[in-house]
Amino acid sequence: MNRHAGWDVMLLLLFAGGLFFLWQKEQEQITQELREHETLHPKVVEKKEELIDRAKNREIQVVITEGYRSEEKQNNLYAQGRSQAGSIVTHAEGGESYHNYGLAIDFAIERNNGELTWDTNYDGNDNGQSDWMEVVEIAKDLGFEWGGDWNHFEDRPHLQWDIGVSIRELQRK
Incomplete structure (x- = not known):
């Protein structure tokens, strides 16, 4: 049972890290789009x-x-x-x-x-x-x-x- 709990925590951390990575990429894309278009949001x-x-x-x-x-x-x-x-x-x-x-x-x-x-x-x-x-x-x-x-x-x-x-x-x- 303890072995499964460890895997669950590891999977949860990987999932949370993946979500953070996607959010960060989205923010970078928005910033880049603003600069590329040289226009107002x-x-x-x-x-x-x-x-x-x-x-x-x-x-x-x-x-x-x-x-x-x-x-x-x-x-x-x-x-x-x-x-x-x-x-x-x-x-x-x-x-x-x-x-x-x-x-x-x-x-x-x-x-x-x-x-x-x-x-x-x-x-x-x-x-x-x-x-x-x-x-x-x-x-x-x-x-x-x-x-x-x-x-x-x-x-x-x-x-x-x-x-x-x-x-x-x-x-x-």
């Missing part, structure tokens, strides 16, 4: 479109200014304000941003005259509320995390979709 595309539609219903024109970003472009942005001219706009090097995995978007508001603005006080629909914060409210309702809530570095145009995988996990895959 389908869920981010869906939520981005819903964000634009809901804002339009409030007479706010949201413009997506950035989506997927290559690691090379991310490194160039990171160099800004450091080894390159300009202001620091990010603390994430290539591979450290959700943009690099198609899981983040940046936005601006289109003013009534057609110009883009990042003015968080602008009230183009004249309802007494900041259009920017109305968009943020919609984005959070859709499940986005807003970079304006970050303590370490405020990134007000940034919205990211958390799929339950950390940047470190995305980098490893």
Whole structure:
């Protein structure tokens, strides 16, 4: 009887290991697909479109200014304000941003005259509320995390979709 129990435990461990291996392979495949297609994750595309539609219903024109970003472009942005001219706009090097995995978007508001603005006080629909914060409210309702809530570095145009995988996990895959 003891011999059979040992085999049962061994088979159970092999089965669990196999499941973990398959899960890990699936996560690697998702990450690779995101990088290969250089595009936004389908869920981010869906939520981005819903964000634009809901804002339009409030007479706010949201413009997506950035989506997927290559690691090379991310490194160039990171160099800004450091080894390159300009202001620091990010603390994430290539591979450290959700943009690099198609899981983040940046936005601006289109003013009534057609110009883009990042003015968080602008009230183009004249309802007494900041259009920017109305968009943020919609984005959070859709499940986005807003970079304006970050303590370490405020990134007000940034919205990211958390799929339950950390940047470190995305980098490893």
